[in-house]
Amino acid sequence: MFKLHQQIELTEVLTGGIGDDLRLGDTGDVVEFLNLDGSKSVIGTVLPHQVRPVTGKDITHTRHVEITA
Numbered sequence: 575m576f577k578l579h580q581q582i583e584l585t586e587v588l589t590g591g592i593g594d595d596l597r598l599g600d601t602g603d604v605v606e607f608l609n610l611d612g613s614k615s616v617i618g619t620v621l622p623h624q625v626r627p628v629t630g631k632d633i634t635h636t637r638h639v640e641i642t643a
Contacts, residue, residue, distance in 0.1 A: 576604045581628035588624065599635060601628055 576582065584600045 576622065576625070576627070578604055580604045582620075582625040583628050583632070584620075584624065585626050586624040588620065595639065597637070601634070 581601060581603050584596055584598055584602075587598060588596055
């Protein structure tokens with residue numbers, strides 16, 4: 575199981591919604607979004623087999639992402 579705020583790398587192409595702006599190799603962290611009343615606000619689900627933990631032996635990469643309002 576992954577820990578909250580653990581860095582992860584995407585290892586599988588995601589389809590629909592959350593995967594629209596993500597690509598293989600993109601890194602992020604495990605975050606849980608909550609509403610002010612404590613209930614979960616679901617943005618998307620990434621399954622454990624779709625990511626892997628990032629380690630100190632990994633090499634980072636960058637790519638430019640256009641942000642539209």
